[in-house]
Amino acid sequence: MKEEIIIAGFGGQGVLSMGKILAYSGVMQGQEVTWMPSYGPEMRGGTANVTVVLSDNRISSPILHAFDTAIILNQQSMDKFEPLVKPGGLLLYDPNGITRHPERDDINIYKIEAAEEAAQLKSAKTFNMIVLGAFLKVKPVVEMENVLKGLKKSLPERHHHLIPMNEKAIQRGGEIVKEVTLVKA
């Protein structure tokens, strides 16, 4: 098993922490992992992205030019990363704020209304966990038990009371994720 994932969106959407929780979940499952963030001024209000690789074997490059999965949370990231999904790979996106929807017919496209759902749950901060839940539903690369361990590991202890809420968000993401069928013109 080797899964190469890019998570991309705005700074503040929880992109990096989603990647971190996914990486820790992989560690809990005994996988090799790398977590490589974009860093620097671009994080302040601009785009943020992180590459996470989960693998049963030693990982060579943490920097990649093509991905098994792209999790896309804003338009700039759609423009940049839709072309970089490997044929047969997965593109998961939140349509909120997306003006140009994905168009490739050689990849699997799913959408998750995470921003809307987080608003309904009255907890904007669970946004990224709803997205993570959606991803794990489509590609269960890590078992839920290990995701919860990963969540616990990556949150400081003073935030551990938030774990049930995040767990609920992950489950909710799995329930509401939808496959997108492209209608050919």
Place this chain on the structure above:
Amino acid sequence: MKGNEAIAEAAIRCGADGYFGYPITPQSEVMEKLMELQPWNSTGMVVLQAESETASINMLYGGAGCGKRVMTSSSSPGISLMQEGLSYMAGAELPCLVVNVVRGGPGLGTIQPSQSDYFQSVKGGGHGDYKLIVLAPASVQEMADFVELGFDLAFKYRNPAMILSDGMIGQMMEKVELKPQQKRWTDEEVAQMHPWATTGKPESRDYNIITSVELDSEAHEKFNHRLQVKYRELEEKEVRFETTDVDDADYLIVAYGSSARISAAAIEILREKGIKVGLLRPITLYPFPTKEIQRLGAKMKGILSVEMSSGQMVEDVRLAVEGKVKVEHFGRYGGVVHSPDEVAEALEQKLIGG
């Protein structure tokens, strides 16, 4: 954990006595983590934010003169400011550990990863005939492991050691196994192990003087001879490297640090196409694995030196093979990180043609 955090954890655990630094992206997590872990409460290790990089390196001079295991970390522009101090420490034969988490230059440059400080690190960035012991980690695990190794080599040879990393290895997170906590050296141990150190003068010996000045040219040439003997010994005994897939290879990639990781992925791409490529990863950049590159290179149809610079290490690869094998360079630079497919494509274009 992040590569930068691994440096901090490993420093405490190997029993370092002091860290003196000044923040700069992309390595600020080193001092942040140290401040968070508060080793002054556990091991007694000093962590101090100095007023500048120049001050940091001179604090290292003082600490090292007392036989203490002292370190600093910075990124390219900050390391440039330390060059005078490093030359003085090499001249005074003082051990210390300096971590350079390289970013793109020249000047203030960018905060993104680069490997363009190779010349500065291995050829002596300050004045005079001196060398640093230079270790190049390619994983978060090696960031942790090389702290202790760096200190060990620095003290064994009484010479400053450097971990030459980059923004990518510093910022990325990977699994890492940390060693158990070791005790710091006691004053008695320092005095016994390092008789050159200024630990207080007992009746039984003469004054220890830590200096890099010698105004008598003849005597200074003798001192320089002694340094050269030390460097030859380093070149003889301390070369470290790793090879992968070289046995059946027609082509060789030489790459260190993050470029070695990216090149390993490029080799997977090339081998799927039936092009047999191996990897030689220098772990010590000084001393450089010259002999191994010469030996392996003789069997190759061509060598590609991959580094995030406009071509620095490639000169040492060319010197190693003495013109007997075609050696080409590839690398993005100025803060741009090349991707595995760019490396694979470069090898095909530059060494195979087409």
